[in-house]
Amino acid sequence: MRSLVVTAGLVLAAGSGAVMSANACACGGVVSGDSSARVNSETAVLGWDGRRETVLMRLGMQFAGDDAALIVPTPTPATVSAGNSDSFSELSRMTAPERVTEYDWFGSGSLGGETSGAAPGSGPDVLGQVQLGPLEATTLRGGDLTGIREWLDTNGYHLRPEVSATLDPYLREGWSFVAMRLTSAKPLSGALDPVRLTFDSDRFVYPMRMSAAATTPQSVHLYVFGDHRMTRVDADTQPHTITTEFASPVSEPSNPDLKALAAGDNYLTELSIYIPDPTTITSDFLLGPAAEDVPVRDRVVSKEYVEILGLPAGYVLIVAGLSLVGVIAGATLRRRSAQ
Numbered sequence: 001m002r003s004l005v006v007t008a009g010l011v012l013a014a015g016s017g018a019v020m021s022a023n024a025c026a027c028g029g030v031v032s033g034d035s036s037a038r039v040n041s042e043t044a045v046l047g048w049d050g051r052r053e054t055v056l057m058r059l060g061m062q063f064a065g066d067d068a069a070l071i072v073p074t075p076t077p078a079t080v081s082a083g084n085s086d087s088f089s090e091l092s093r094m095t096a097p098e099r100v101t102e103y104d105w106f107g108s109g110s111l112g113g114e115t116s117g118a119a120p121g122s123g124p125d126v127l128g129q130v131q132l133g134p135l136e137a138t139t140l141r142g143g144d145l146t147g148i149r150e151w152l153d154t155n156g157y158h159l160r161p162e163v164s165a166t167l168d169p170y171l172r173e174g175w176s177f178v179a180m181r182l183t184s185a186k187p188l189s190g191a192l193d194p195v196r197l198t199f200d201s202d203r204f205v206y207p208m209r210m211s212a213a214a215t216t217p218q219s220v221h222l223y224v225f226g227d228h229r230m231t232r233v234d235a236d237t238q239p240h241t242i243t244t245e246f247a248s249p250v251s252e253p254s255n256p257d258l259k260a261l262a263a264g265d266n267y268l269t270e271l272s273i274y275i276p277d278p279t280t281i282t283s284d285f286l287l288g289p290a291a292e293d294v295p296v297r298d299r300v301v302s303k304e305y306v307e308i309l310g311l312p313a314g315y316v317l318i319v320a321g322l323s324l325v326g327v328i329a330g331a332t333l334r335r336r337s338a339q
Contacts, residue, residue, distance in 0.1 A: 045087065045223040046287070047261040048204040054261045055206070056083045058194040070180045073207045076200040077127050077176040080137040083194030087257045091223050094253070095246040095270050097298035123147035124177070133193055136183050141176040148177075155179075166210040196257070204230075206285040214278040222271045222285075225262040229293045230269040234286035239277065246270035247296040267293065 045056040124143035224230040
């Protein structure tokens with residue numbers, strides 16, 4: 001069976017080891033004999049209580065093949081479960097531009113608007129496998145590079161040798177992996193249902209080191225809940241473009257998934273990250289409080305042209321002002337004549 005693989009920087013070959021065309025995304029590369037295969041978007045929501053981290057991830061894909069997969073490294077073994085796409089709808093509402101109306105009393109404008117981040121050959125332990133609709137998710141722990149490659153090969157994934165340098169550091173540091181495969185044979189076009197990964201971690205982290213193997217620019221879109229405005233604090237920020245799209249305290253989410261993920265932290269930060277040269281990726285994204293909790297939010301400003309008694313308000317005020325000046329001037333002249 002042919003296998004399409006999307007990885008966190010991990011480029012896998014499909015079929016019997018042939019090197020096929022690859023299309024990179026922020027979470028890695030798509031490899032398939034189908035040249036139209038694409039990962040169009042990657043969005044994730046992150047929450048961390050100082051010990052336990054949750055990542056709710058959604059990928060947009062276009063693919064006409066038989067199978068697809070995603071491999072994500074995590075500091076400790078992750079619990080995998082299905083997420084709810086309504087979470088992302090609520091996030092869009094929470095971070096929507098602020099709408100304000102300005103009244104133009106002098107006719108200087110018109111109604112309108114503007115829009116303002118082991119022993120060699122040791123295989124991994126399979127800790128669990130769960131079916132999430134069309135996705136099959138397997139949690140792996142332990143093993144070495146040779147053992148991991150053998151497991152992937154046996155299960156239909158064929159690791160390209162040139163990405164070993166990006167996979168090996170995670171293994172040496174004792175990280176685990178979640179391997180997810182799309183088992184449906186139906187063509188894909190659009191966003192997959194979100195997947196929730198929950199794992200213990202002593203740092204607020206988003207895995208990115210394996211994306212150094214990508215051959216095209218990378219983009220990633222993150223929503224981060226915290227008790228302060230959040231930013232990236234890892235060593236790779238200099239060559240990357242990090243745009244804070246939104247930062248502000250928000251009301252407690254009504255969506256159960258977001259409510260559990262936020263865990264009482266009500267400051268939401270939205271980051272857009274663009275990496276023009278993937279070879280500059282040397283670390284995972286580390287997240288921490290920004291220097292200041294300066295709010296960031298787009299504004300859509302509507303200006304209304306206000307008229308009074310059928311005339312532009314500005315004209316009415318000017319006429320009234322001139323009339324008052326005339327009265328004062330007339331009274332002054334009369335006083336002078338009387339003298």
